[in-house]
Amino acid sequence: MPEPLSPAGLRALDRAHVWHPYGPMPGRQEPLVVESASGVRLRLAEPAHGQHELVDGMSSWWSAVHGYNHPVLNEAARDQLDRMSHVMFGGLTHEPAVRLAARLVEITPEPLQHVFLADSGSVSVEVAVKMCLQYWRSAGRPAKQRLLTWRGGYHGDTWQPMSVCDPEGGMHELWSGALPRQVFADEPPAGFDAEPDAAYATHLRELIAHHADELAAVIVEPVVQGAGGMRFHSPAYLRVLREACDAHGVLLVFDEIATGFGRTGRLFAAEHAGVSPDVMCVGKALTGGYLTMAATLCTTAVAEGISRGEVPVLAHGPTFMGNPLASAVACASIELLLGQDWEQEVKRIGAGLRDGLAPAGDLPGVREVRVLGAIGVVQLDHEVDMESATRAAVREGVWLRPFRDLVYTMPPYVTGDDDVARICRAVCAAAREG
Numbered sequence: 001m002p003e004p005l006s007p008a009g010l011r012a013l014d015r016a017h018v019w020h021p022y023g024p025m026p027g028r029q030e031p032l033v034v035e036s037a038s039g040v041r042l043r044l045a046e047p048a049h050g051q052h053e054l055v056d057g058m059s060s061w062w063s064a065v066h067g068y069n070h071p072v073l074n075e076a077a078r079d080q081l082d083r084m085s086h087v088m089f090g091g092l093t094h095e096p097a098v099r100l101a102a103r104l105v106e107i108t109p110e111p112l113q114h115v116f117l118a119d120s121g122s123v124s125v126e127v128a129v130k131m132c133l134q135y136w137r138s139a140g141r142p143a144k145q146r147l148l149t150w151r152g153g154y155h156g157d158t159w160q161p162m163s164v165c166d167p168e169g170g171m172h173e174l175w176s177g178a179l180p181r182q183v184f185a186d187e188p189p190a191g192f193d194a195e196p197d198a199a200y201a202t203h204l205r206e207l208i209a210h211h212a213d214e215l216a217a218v219i220v221e222p223v224v225q226g227a228g229g230m231r232f233h234s235p236a237y238l239r240v241l242r243e244a245c246d247a248h249g250v251l252l253v254f255d256e257i258a259t260g261f262g263r264t265g266r267l268f269a270a271e272h273a274g275v276s277p278d279v280m281c282v283g284k285a286l287t288g289g290y291l292t293m294a295a296t297l298c299t300t301a302v303a304e305g306i307s308r309g310e311v312p313v314l315a316h317g318p319t320f321m322g323n324p325l326a327s328a329v330a331c332a333s334i335e336l337l338l339g340q341d342w343e344q345e346v347k348r349i350g351a352g353l354r355d356g357l358a359p360a361g362d363l364p365g366v367r368e369v370r371v372l373g374a375i376g377v378v379q380l381d382h383e384v385d386m387e388s389a390t391r392a393a394v395r396e397g398v399w400l401r402p403f404r405d406l407v408y409t410m411p412p413y414v415t416g417d418d419d420v421a422r423i424c425r426a427v428c429a430a431a432r433e434g
């Protein structure tokens with residue numbers, strides 16, 4: 001084993017050589033050094049603002065739903081590690097990937113029958129887009145190449161996903177001239193419980209009808225728009241999309257990478273609407289936050305359409321496709337989730353967030369407090385000062401990562417009531433000081 005680096009030495013090397021998400025090189029903010037993590041707590045290599053441990057209010061970006069260092073997931077990883085960490089998927093197959101695919105088919109909406117295992121959420125969206133375009137090409141409709149989405153979305157950072165992220169104010173505005181030009185509907189009216197807006201439904205229908213000849217698919221995040229702005233909308237609009245897509249020969253893709261595996265209170269957010277997409281992406285919580293993996297599921301009609309075409313294959317095959325280690329942990333994570341009353345845990349956390357975040361509504365500079373499932377959001381009327389907001393949260397012993405005008409949390413489902421209350425105090429402190 002090499003000599004461990006001192007925290008200061010590690011930070012110096014990090015600064016000199018390592019890119020961090022959405023950061024410049026060298027980074028502007030000094031990252032905290034995490035030494036280990038267990039349950040809902042991140043252990044720091046050196047104390048920050050008096051705290052040696054932070055309760056993770058972010059679930060490592062929606063993924064670590066069972067918390068860290070979980071004995072069941074550790075065991076699944078160890079067991080698989082002793083058999084094989086990886087083997088190529090071309091011409092070979094193995095039990096972890098087959099089990100995972102079959103389980104995903106079982107738990108997702110019924111018409112989804114086929115699974116493409118990808119190595120990240122963005123790649124699973126690329127695959128979804130490729131499936132849709134190729135479906136129409138195979139059907140003799142090669143002009144159907146564009147995508148329609150609503151504003152305010154986020155679908156990842158590679159090229160096709162960037163083209164359907166919110167075109168304004170988002171992270172990818174810089175590339176608007178270089179990206180494929182997609183069709184954008186207005187942002188869905190806010191509010192999960194809001195009465196559906198008939199004018200907006202008409203807007204969606206008309207836009208889909210108008211562009212039908214060039215549209216391969218509509219792609220949206222169902223019910224919760226995550227990194228595009230943490231907004232919730234009525235499930236009724238998903239039914240409108242399904243009907244309009246069926247009426248005009250357009251495929252429907254749901255990106256459930258953030259919403260999947262119970263986060264919104266249903267196992268998949270599509271269930272709020274009782275609607276099934278033609279193609280669906282899952283990721284983030286798929287492996288319980290242990291390893292990078294995502295999946296694109298599609299219907300038999302889509303799979304057969306592609307496989308009947310002039311090029312009767314889906315030409316995509318990541319090197320680490322179906323990674324056994326990630327597949328084994330994903331299988332264990334799904335069983336761990338379904339083997340408990342996860343709905344009750346998500347409800348419990350949601351209730352804790354509602355109680356604990358209510359005081360934020362009275363703070364100056366706060367525009368709105370909203371909670372859905374185990375997601376809590378405080379929206380400010382100004383851009384958050386990330387450094388002071390983060391510092392305020394760390395002082396409360398909590399890890400948060402605010403962005404734009406948003407201080408938000410989606411805690412691991414195993415977060416106890418006291419820790420949920422602590423997270424809420426930290427969100428309020430970050431909203432006050434950010």
Ligand SMILES: *Cc1c(COP(=O)(O)O)cnc(C)c1O
Binds near residue numbers: 155
């Ligand atoms: C995070 C996210 C992605 C991208 O996933 P990566 O694994 O980061 O590539 C795509 N869509 C949604 C809705 C996401 O939240």
